Amino acid sequence: MSQADFEAALNANQPYFGPHLGCRLSWPHIYYFQQKLLQKLASTRASSAPLSILEIGVWAGASTVSWGQGLQRYFAGRGQIVSVDVWAENGEPVANLAGASGAIKHVFLHNIRASGVAALVEPLHADSDTAFAQLAARRFDVIYIDGDHRYEQVRRDLKHAQDCLAPGGVICGDDLEVQRGEGADAAVARAVVDGDAWAAHPVSGLGFHPGVTQAVFETFGPVSAWGGFWAMSETQGRWMPVSLDGIEAEVPRALIQYDENGKRLFDL
Numbered sequence: 001m002s003q004a005d006f007e008a009a010l011n012a013n014q015p016y017f018g019p020h021l022g023c024r025l026s027w028p029h030i031y032y033f034q035q036k037l038l039q040k041l042a043s044t045r046a047s048s049a050p051l052s053i054l055e056i057g058v059w060a061g062a063s064t065v066s067w068g069q070g071l072q073r074y075f076a077g078r079g080q081i082v083s084v085d086v087w088a089e090n091g092e093p094v095a096n097l098a099g100a101s102g103a104i105k106h107v108f109l110h111n112i113r114a115s116g117v118a119a120l121v122e123p124l125h126a127d128s129d130t131a132f133a134q135l136a137a138r139r140f141d142v143i144y145i146d147g148d149h150r151y152e153q154v155r156r157d158l159k160h161a162q163d164c165l166a167p168g169g170v171i172c173g174d175d176l177e178v179q180r181g182e183g184a185d186a187a188v189a190r191a192v193v194d195g196d197a198w199a200a201h202p203v204s205g206l207g208f209h210p211g212v213t214q215a216v217f218e219t220f221g222p223v224s225a226w227g228g229f230w231a232m233s234e235t236q237g238r239w240m241p242v243s244l245d246g247i248e249a250e251v252p253r254a255l256i257q258y259d260e261n262g263k264r265l266f267d268l
């Protein structure tokens with residue numbers, strides 16, 4: 001069924017973010033908090049200057065469409081997004097298949113076109129180390145880290161992101177389900193040594209990303225986070241938490257999960 005939906009969407013020039021080829025890799029609430037962040041930046045920035053966004057790890061483009069539609073909604077379309085991915089192996093069996101066949105980059109390009117954000121997007125087919133080297137002379141207002149979630153790579157991505165951040169910019173990311181000091185520190189230490197991208201929380205049993213937990217903690221200490229999405233803002237050389245309280249935002253419809261009767265499957 002999911003393959004039929006996928007083919008129907010591609011034929012009808014509609015974006016596809018369903019389960020086929022693992023096209024939706026993050027939960028819808030991540031996109032909700034991305035929208036809130038952009039709305040907040042639009043209201044707090046001094047002028048109507050365009051917003052430049054760099055995202056590491058985009059797969060089928062769900063986060064790209066979220067950022068793009070946020071730019072259209074809150075910045076009148078002023079801005080750009082550099083979207084970096086290897087579009088190949090990423091540790092998920094289904095995703096590996098799609099990446100290896102080359103299908104997923106095609107789906108990414110389709111999704112940004114069908115969602116009306118392609119003009120804002122600069123796809124960059126590279127691993128993040130290579131991409132940061134190529135982008136060294138550029139500065140970004142928002143840098144979103146959602147690539148390889150193992151400790152060493154997240155740590156490097158966060159270091160490079162700081163070098164590329166515009167003054168007053170925000171570094172944010174996905175998959176910080178657990179922070180240091182939240183009952184899983186021994187599991188985090190083990191996973192970091194073993195190079196694991198996943199571990200189970202010893203109390204809840206729920207899976208989380210220990211490399212993200214450790215690298216974010218080493219870089220910033222405790223951060224502002226909402227169900228896995230996290231963000232920190234640079235202010236005159238210091239890292240400050242971000243408040244998204246009291247900001248309402250809409251999630252792009254294509255990124256919300258519905259059943260066949262149109263009922264929302266996921267409550268924000």
Ligand SMILES: C[S@@+](CC[C@H](N)C(=O)[O-])C[C@H]1O[C@@H](n2cnc3c(N)ncnc32)[C@H](O)[C@@H]1O
Pocket residue numbers: 023024025026056057058059060061062063064084085086087088089090126127128129146147148153
């Ligand atoms: C969790 S997914 C990203 C999901 C996407 N942000 C979204 O909202 O749908 C992680 C992505 O990181 C990419 N990736 C893995 N290692 C990478 C690396 N070293 N450099 C760049 N991208 C990488 C994978 O191909 C995959 O697309």
